[in-house]
Each structure stands twice: as C-alpha cells, then as structure tokens.
Amino acid sequence: MELEQICILKPDDEEEMESPSPSKTEENLGVVPLSCAFTRQEHCVSETKEREESTRRLSSFILLYLIVMSVQIVGGFKANSLAVMTDAAHLLSDVAGLCVSLLAIKVSSWEANPRNSFGFKRLEVLAAFLSVQLIWLVSGVIIHEAIQRLLSRSREVNGEIMFGISAFGFFMNLVMVLWLGHNHSHHHHDHHHHHHNHKHQHQYHHKEVVAEEEEEEMNPLKGEKSSSKEMNINIQGAYLHAMADMIQSLGVMIGGGIIWVKPKWVLVDLICTLVFSAFALAATLPMLKNIFGILMERVPRDMDIEKLERGLKRIDGVKIVYDLHVWEITVGRIVLSCHILPEPGASPKEIITGVRNFCRKSYGIYHVTVQVESE
Amino acid sequence: MERSISFNPRGDNELPNDRSSDVGYAANDRRLAYSRSFQQSHGPRTPAVTEAAKPFLDRTVSSIDMPPEIYSVDGNDVFYGDGKDVEIGKVSVLDMVWEIFGVLRSGNRQMKRLFLLIALNVLYSTTELSIGIFTGRVGLVSDAFHLTFGCGLLTFSLFAMATSRKKPDHAYSYGYKRLEVLSAFTNALFLMFMSFSLAVEALHAFIQDESEHKHYLIVSAVTNLLVNLLGVWFFRNYARVNIAYRKAEDMNYHSVCLHVIADSIRSAGLILASWLLSLGVENAEVLCLGLVSVTVFMLVMPLFKATGGVLLQMAPPNIPSSALSKCLRQITSREDVMEVLQARFWEVVPGHTVGSLRLQVKSGIDERPLLQYVYDVYHDLGVQDLTLQTDYT
Numbered sequence: 001m002e003l004e005q006i007c008i009l010k011p012d013d014e015e016e017m018e019s020p021s022p023s024k025t026e027e028n029l030g031v032v033p034l035s036c037a038f039t040r041q042e043h044c045v046s047e048t049k050e051r052e053e054s055t056r057r058l059s060s061f062i063l064l065y066l067i068v069m070s071v072q073i074v075g076g077f078k079a080n081s082l083a084v085m086t087d088a089a090h091l092l093s094d095v096a097g098l099c100v101s102l103l104a105i106k107v108s109s110w111e112a113n114p115r116n117s118f119g120f121k122r123l124e125v126l127a128a129f130l131s132v133q134l135i136w137l138v139s140g141v142i143i144h145e146a147i148q149r150l151l152s153r154s155r156e157v158n159g160e161i162m163f164g165i166s167a168f169g170f171f172m173n174l175v176m177v178l179w180l181g182h183n184h185s186h187h188h189h190d191h192h193h194h195h196h197n198h199k200h201q202h203q204y205h206h207k208e209v210v211a212e213e214e215e216e217e218m219n220p221l222k223g224e225k226s227s228s229k230e231m232n233i234n235i236q237g238a239y240l241h242a243m244a245d246m247i248q249s250l251g252v253m254i255g256g257g258i259i260w261v262k263p264k265w266v267l268v269d270l271i272c273t274l275v276f277s278a279f280a281l282a283a284t285l286p287m288l289k290n291i292f293g294i295l296m297e298r299v300p301r302d303m304d305i306e307k308l309e310r311g312l313k314r315i316d317g318v319k320i321v322y323d324l325h326v327w328e329i330t331v332g333r334i335v336l337s338c339h340i341l342p343e344p345g346a347s348p349k350e351i352i353t354g355v356r357n358f359c360r361k362s363y364g365i366y367h368v369t370v371q372v373e374s375e
Numbered sequence: 376m377e378r379s380i381s382f383n384p385r386g387d388n389e390l391p392n393d394r395s396s397d398v399g400y401a402a403n404d405r406r407l408a409y410s411r412s413f414q415q416s417h418g419p420r421t422p423a424v425t426e427a428a429k430p431f432l433d434r435t436v437s438s439i440d441m442p443p444e445i446y447s448v449d450g451n452d453v454f455y456g457d458g459k460d461v462e463i464g465k466v467s468v469l470d471m472v473w474e475i476f477g478v479l480r481s482g483n484r485q486m487k488r489l490f491l492l493i494a495l496n497v498l499y500s501t502t503e504l505s506i507g508i509f510t511g512r513v514g515l516v517s518d519a520f521h522l523t524f525g526c527g528l529l530t531f532s533l534f535a536m537a538t539s540r541k542k543p544d545h546a547y548s549y550g551y552k553r554l555e556v557l558s559a560f561t562n563a564l565f566l567m568f569m570s571f572s573l574a575v576e577a578l579h580a581f582i583q584d585e586s587e588h589k590h591y592l593i594v595s596a597v598t599n600l601l602v603n604l605l606g607v608w609f610f611r612n613y614a615r616v617n618i619a620y621r622k623a624e625d626m627n628y629h630s631v632c633l634h635v636i637a638d639s640i641r642s643a644g645l646i647l648a649s650w651l652l653s654l655g656v657e658n659a660e661v662l663c664l665g666l667v668s669v670t671v672f673m674l675v676m677p678l679f680k681a682t683g684g685v686l687l688q689m690a691p692p693n694i695p696s697s698a699l700s701k702c703l704r705q706i707t708s709r710e711d712v713m714e715v716l717q718a719r720f721w722e723v724v725p726g727h728t729v730g731s732l733r734l735q736v737k738s739g740i741d742e743r744p745l746l747q748y749v750y751d752v753y754h755d756l757g758v759q760d761l762t763l764q765t766d767y768t
Binding site for chain 1: 508511512513516517520524545546547548549551553554557561564565568683686687688689690696699700717718719720721723731732733760762763764765766767
C-alpha cells in the first residue's frame with residue numbers, strides 16, 4: 001500500500017529527499033506521510049504470531065460454546081425446561097463477550113491512517129470495557145433470576161436441574177480459565193526466542209545503514225516484549241469473563257444443591273447468589289481501574305512521572321522539562337511528549353537523541369516527541 | 376552549525392510550567408479566535424468549516440452561558456487538596472458522602488439537578504423493589520432492577536462532573552476532564568444494551584405469547600414516565616440527537632439527557648402496549664417493544680460514535696481532514712522542510728485538540744519563522760497544544 005512505501009523510503013532515501021520534494025507534494029495529495037512506528041509495528045512477525053494464536057484460541061472457544069449452546073437449546077425445548085433455555089441465553093452472552101474480544105484483536109491489527117493516526121490499538125481497550133460491562137449485566141441478570149426464584153415459592157424450583165446445569169457451566173468455564181492461563185506462560189517463552197532471532201536478522205540486514213533513526217525504528221520490535229508481560233488486554237478480558245462466570249456458576253451450584261437437599265431454604269440461595277456475584281464483580285474492579293486509567297490518558301501505573309522527569313533533567317544539555325505528558329495507547333504501548341528548555345549552547349540534535357534513548361532504554365517508550373526550545 | 380531556535384507560543388514572559396493553560400478553559404478567548412478566524416474567507420476551506428463555527432445550541436440557556444470560571448482552575452476544587460491524587464476507585468465511603476455534600480454546596484446548576492434526579496430515581500426504585508418483593512410481583516422487581524442500573528450510571532455521571540473539576544496532577548497529566556467523555560460513553564453503552572435487551576424482550580413476548588395483563592405495571596410506568604420527563608425538562612437544552620460538542624460537559628449532559636429520554640420512551644411504550652392490548656390488538660407488546668428498541672438504538676448511535684471517536688484518539692471531527700492535509704501540504708511546500716512525519720492530532724476533550732508533529736529540516740537554517748508558521752497554521756485550525764520536533768539532517 002502507498003503508506004508502506006513511503007515508510008520504507010524514508011530512512012534510505014534521506015539524501016534524495018531534496019529534489020523530488022516539489023513533485024512529491026503532488027503525490028501526497030491523498031496520502032499523508034505518517035507515523036512509521038505505528039504502522040510498521042503492526043507487521044512485526046512475533047506480534048502477528050501472537051495475534052494469530054489468540055485468534056485461534058478464541059475462535060475454538062466460540063465454536064465450542066456455540067455447539068454446547070445449540071445442544072442446550074434443543075434439549076431444553078424438548079424437555080420444556082425454562083432453566084436450560086435460560087442457561088443457553090447465558091452462554092450466548094459468553095459467546096458475545098468472546099466475539100467482541102476476537103473482533104477487537106482482528107481490528108487492532110489494522111494500519112494507522114490519517115483519521116486514526118495512532119492506529120487501532122485503543123480499540124482493544126474499549127472492547128475490554130465492553131466485556132466487563134457484559135459481565136456486570138450478566139451478574140444483574142443472575143441476581144434477578146435469584147430473586148425470581150425467591151418469589152416463585154409456590155411453583156416448584158427444581159434444585160436438581162439447577163445444580164446440573166450450573167455444574168456443567170462451572171466445568172466449562174474452569175477448562176477455559178485453565179487453558180487461557182496455562183497457555184499464556186508457555187507463550188511467554190516462545191515470544192522471547194522469536195524476539196532474539198528477529199533482532200539478529202534485522203541487525204544483519206541493516207548493518208550498513210548507520211542512521212540511528214533506523215536502529216531506533218527497528219527496536220520497537222523489542223518493545224513488544226513489554227506488552228506480553230501482561231496478557232494482551234483482550235485475552236485478559238476473556239480470562240476475567242470466564243473467571244467471573246466460574247465464580248457465579250459456583251454460587252448457583254451451591255444454591256441449587258441447597259434447594260435440592262432442602263427445598264424450603266430459598267432465601268439461602270438468594271444470599272449465596274448475592275455473595276458470589278459480589279465476588280465476581282470485585283474481581284473485575286482491578287481491570288476496570290486499568291481500563292479507566294488508559295482511557296483517561298493516565299500516566300501508566302507502574303511509572304513514576306517525577307522520576308522520569310528527574311531522569312530527563314539529568315540528560316546532558318537539558319535544563320528544564322515542561323509540558324510532559326505520558327500516556328498509553330494500550331497496555332504496553334506508551335507515548336511521551338514534552339518540551340525541553342536546553343542549556344545555552346547545547347546541541348538540540350543530541351538532546352533529542354539523548355531523550356529518545358533514555359525513554360527507550362529505561363522505560364520502554366518508543367513513541368517520543370520532543371520540542372527543544374531555546375532562550 | 377545547528378542552532379536551536381526557540382518558539383514559545385504562549386509568550387516569552389510566561390512561566391513555561393504554567394499548567395493552567397494546558398487544560399483549563401482560560402482558553403475561552405482562543406475558542407472565540409478560532410471561530411472568528413473562520414468567519415473570514417479562507418478560500419476553499421470556507422464552506423465546510425463555517426458550518427462548524429455556527430452555534431448549534433442557539434437558544435440562550437443558562438447552562439450554556441455559565442461563566443467560564445466554574446469549569447476550571449480555581450478554588451472550586453474544595454474537597455481534595457492540591458497535591459492529593461484521588462485514585463479513581465479507591466475512594467472510601469466517607470469520602471463519597473463528603474463528596475455528595477460538596478456537590479450540593481458547590482456544584483453548578485446542572486449537577487444539582489442531576490443529583491435531584493438521581494435521588495428521585497433511587498427513592499422510586501427502592502419503593503418499587505420492596506413492594507415487588509413483599510407482594511411477590513416479578514414485573515415490579517425487574518423494573519426496579521432496570522432503574523437501579525440506570526441510577527448507578529447517573530451517579531457515575533455525577534461523579535464524573537464533580538471530579539472533572541480537579542486540576543491535572545502527577546498521574547493525570549491532561550487533567551480529569553476526560554472522565555466526562557468516559558461517562559458519556561458508559562451511558563451510551565448502557566443505552567445500547569438496553570435497546571438490545573428490549574429487542575430480546577420483544578422476541579420473548581413474541582415466542583411466549585403471554586396474554587397476562589400486568590395492570591400493576593401501568594402505575595409504575597406512569598410514575599417512571601413522569602420522573603423521566605422531569606429529567607428531560609432539566610436537561611432540555613441537550614434534547615437533540617446530533618449536537619456539536621464544544622466542551623467536555625456537553626457530552627456528559629447529552630448522555631444524561633438521552634438516558635432519561637430513552638427511559639421515558641420505554642415507559643411510554645409500555646403504557647401504549649397495555650392500552651393496545653386492552654383494545655384487543657394482537658402482538659401489541661411485541662410491536663411496541665420492538666419500536667422502542669429501534670428508536671433508542673438510533674437515538675444513541677451518534678453519541679456512541681462521537682464519544683468512541685474521542686476515546687479512541689481519532690482525528691478531531693470538527694476539523695475536516697481536507698483542512699489537515701492542506702496544512703500538511705502547506706508545510707511541506709516550504710523550502711526548508713524536507714518532510715513531515717508522524718502528524719497526529721487528537722482530542723483530549725471536545726474543544727481541546729492536541730497535536731504532535733515531526734519535521735525533517737535542513738540544518739543551518741533559521742527556524743523561528745518556520746516554527747511560527749507551523750504554529751499559526753495549526754492554531755487556525757484550533758489545535759491548542761502542539762509539540763513540534765525538528766530533526767536536522
């Protein structure tokens with residue numbers, strides 16, 4: 001695509017920029033020369049692999065859930081049991097959450113364009129937010145069902161079926177939690193190997209090109225390591241979803257067991273459901289805090305901005321740092337912008353290089369914009 | 376020799392660390408300058424952009440004419456000290472209660488109205504819930520649940536309004552105003568969920584074909600309708616589907632207004648359905664619920680897209696992309712500039728656009744006029760914070 005061509009041209013043809021410059025402006029009528037860091041990162045090999053892996057896992061889960069759901073719908077219809085069909089609806093919400101995560105992973109790999117100059121990674125965070133909201137909604141529905149069970153004292157509430165269905169749901173969620181959690185640690189090791197190989201390859205190809213810009217732009221590949229330290233936020237969201245479901249299924253299972261054994265103790269069932277729903281919702285709070293922080297352009301949680309500012313001041317030639325803003329596009333992808341007042345006589349090029357290296361090495365920030373002012 | 380040229384757009388006599396000009400709306404004059412500069416003819420840009428400069432909310436309303444001091448950096452941030460960073464989510468109950476009193480004392484009119492609305496809703500839903508549980512009527516309980524969810528969201532909006540007045544601190548370098556956009560998005564999301572659940576309910580009614588008349592629900596629906604109409608009256612300036620958002624609060628108030636409108640449409644739909652059922656119209660419930668669901672969805676979509684766009688850091692919608700590319704062409708066409716890289720523009724809150732830009736320039740030239748030029752070009756577009764990195768070759 002045109003965008004890619006321009007990006008690849010940049011480091012090699014810097015000297016030739018002068019003459020084609022007037023004619024280039026005609027070419028650029030529709031296309032805006034853009035952030036190479038954001039577009040090129042999408043093509044990082046290991047990141048693509050990670051994405052494919054996540055996509056594969058999520059799609060297999062969705063398929064599994066759909067199969068179980070259709071079995072439940074048919075079975076519930078035949079046995080004329082409302083409870084089974086309700087659980088099918090519950091599974092549908094699970095599938096919706098997984099689909100949202102899957103869609104987010106696919107979309108976030110799109111390239112940046114002039115309207116979305118930061119790329120689409122932020123969409124992951126919004127999708128995770130949607131997942132969490134779904135969890136809250138489902139909890140509300142479960143509590144509502146529990147109250148309905150309480151109110152329909154006159155009618156028979158079949159504790160056996162309730163227990164059976166929720167036990168089944170519990171096991172399915174348990175499988176998912178274990179699989180998602182287990183695969184992540186495996187993946188981490190693979191990721192390291194990929195990075196080492198990739199870095200070697202690139203360093204060999206680009207040995208001739210001395211421009212540090214080039215080296216800098218290649219190194220963002222290394223930066224993806226930080227994003228896999230925590231799970232991709234969508235996998236995190238799916239994991240949380242499964243975890244919350246598991247806790248709630250456990251609660252309903254216990255409630256069903258109680259009703260099965262002692263059909264009169266319906267109030268206990270309600271209390272049990274409430275307690276477990278509270279647990280499940282409390283489990284979503286850390287993720288919500290993280291999501292809100294990212295959406296509010298907050299400084300990343302593990303970063304102390306005063307320390308960063310002090311570190312910047314220690315760079316040769318930097319007198320004052322002001323208008324410092326640090327925020328995340330998504331977990332692990334950090335952006336920084338600042339204005340620097342240099343010491344008299346300092347070279348701005350060196351200051352810029354120093355700042356960029358500092359940010360990259362100490363904090364893993366690859367998208368840095370520095371404005372150097374002077375007296 | 377490379378010399379760095381300074382360019383301080385805020386004037387050399389100002390202290391560089393003046394945070395208030397980052398986020399506060401002491402930039403009121405800038406906004407006027409923005410709209411004024413578009414009244415002059417700017418060539419091909421004029422038709423697309425003067426439309427954006429026309430005031431959309433033409434009726435003079437007290438809420439819009441609020442003096443700018445209310446919004447920003449002054450002593451209104453009574454409850455939390457200057458250096459204290461309130462972690463959103465780590466607030467204790469005592470803090471919340473204190474905050475509620477703070478809202479009552481120092482909030483602006485819209486906040487007080489919202490508080491009243493929330494109080495009414497809470498009262499109403501607790502009454503409904505208790506009556507429902509004690510008399511065993513499931514319909515009342517579900518309605519109460521729905522109301523409670525709505526109340527929770529309105530409380531979050533109120534919290535956002537209150538918190539967004541705080542100054543930027545070491546954790547939130549752009550300040551807290553973006554919380555209003557976030558709460559507007561949450562509201563919009565909830566309304567989408569509501570529309571979806573109404574569609575599911577319609578489907579349910581279609582399949583199950585319950586002809587059970589729930590007469591007691593009509594009383595609840597009427598009361599609900601009245602409370603929500605009161606809310607619509609409070610926020611009547613925002614009772615439109617498409618609004619040009621010029622400040623952060625616009626989005627929040629708009630979302631609250633849409634919330635109460637959607638609720639009142641839902642209650643009206645229920646009343647209509649019961650009436651039609653009593654007239655003997657078949658499938659009245661399905662029709663009404665389906666209609667309400669579609670209406671709510673269409674009402675919410677513009678707000679959802681707009682807030683989503685701000686949260687995704689998309690290019691500002693009030694700046695046409697042709698204007699942006701024209702600016703880039705203008706800059707690239709200057710002989711000193713070799714290339715423009717990484718031109719990114721986004722909105723922190725509607726009305727406050729931030730940009731960052733990298734220029735590749737030939738070394739040894741005088742940069743001050745170039746920087747001044749770039750700043751002017753973007754200032755005309757309304758970009759208030761610009762970080763410009765010049766790379767020498």
